[in-house]
Amino acid sequence: xxxxxxxxxxxxxxxxxxxxxxxxxxxxxxxxxxxxxxxxxxxxxxxxxxxxxxxxxxxxxxxxxxxxxxxxxxxxxxxxxxxxxxxxxxxxxxxxxxxxxxxxxxx
Amino acid sequence: xxxxxxxxxxxxxxxxxxxxxxxxxxxxxxxxxxxxxxxxxxxxxxxxxxxxxxxxxxxxxxxxxxxxxxxxxxxxxxxxxxxxxxxxxxxxxxxxxxxxxxxxxxxxxxxxxxxxxxxxx
Numbered sequence: 001x002x003x004x005x006x007x008x009x010x011x012x013x014x015x016x017x018x019x020x021x022x023x024x025x026x027x028x029x030x031x032x033x034x035x036x037x038x039x040x041x042x043x044x045x046x047x048x049x050x051x052x053x054x055x056x057x058x059x060x061x062x063x064x065x066x067x068x069x070x071x072x073x074x075x076x077x078x079x080x081x082x083x084x085x086x087x088x089x090x091x092x093x094x095x096x097x098x099x100x101x102x103x104x105x106x107x
Numbered sequence: 108x109x110x111x112x113x114x115x116x117x118x119x120x121x122x123x124x125x126x127x128x129x130x131x132x133x134x135x136x137x138x139x140x141x142x143x144x145x146x147x148x149x150x151x152x153x154x155x156x157x158x159x160x161x162x163x164x165x166x167x168x169x170x171x172x173x174x175x176x177x178x179x180x181x182x183x184x185x186x187x188x189x190x191x192x193x194x195x196x197x198x199x200x201x202x203x204x205x206x207x208x209x210x211x212x213x214x215x216x217x218x219x220x221x222x223x224x225x226x227x228x
């Protein structure tokens with residue numbers, strides 16, 4: 001199985017901050033990487049697909065980059081509604097696996 | 108409008124069987140695969156397996172193979188996740204999610220609202 005390692009596991013930031021979350025795959029996954037946001041008590045929501053493509057309806061302050069084994073999710077200017085947990089997910093092969101999550105908290 | 112609507116919360120005893128459901132609206136049931144994802148209390152997301160509703164072909168994660176069964180009834184646009192003998196460790200929230208097949212990759216663009224399963228004696 002491909003292991004997905006996110007860092008940091010948790011992060012405190014303020015409204016307006018620029019935030020970067022990283023995701024590292026245990027082997028080359030090309031661009032087959034998605035990012036999701038999950039708020040407490042809710043299902044995950046797709047933000048970025050194929051490493052860098054913004055899902056329709058997702059604010060442009062979210063962006064993704066990377067290929068191979070190293071990926072990043074960047075939020076350019078944090079808004080109050082962005083405080084949530086973020087997960088990466090690969091689909092290079094089966095089984096599909098997710099990162100352990102990054103919890104973004106208000107400082 | 109696409110919606111994945113899951114069945115309600117369940118409370119079961121160890122050893123009991125259970126089937127939960129995910130009904131898909133929007134006339135797209137046989138176009139998309141349906142996956143099931145587990146989230147244990149306070150933990151992350153785990154992919155369990157998936158089904159192609161057009162022919163009921165399934166894939167399972169090795170971590171769940173043999174413990175769960177995924178099925179679908181395309182006549183009512185519903186996918187199922189089933190256990191024959193629940194364990195306390197099956198206590199979790201379970202989500203269904205859809206994705207296209209083939210070269211489109213496994214991108215979960217719509218999710219169900221989740222079904223909470225509690226297994227306790």
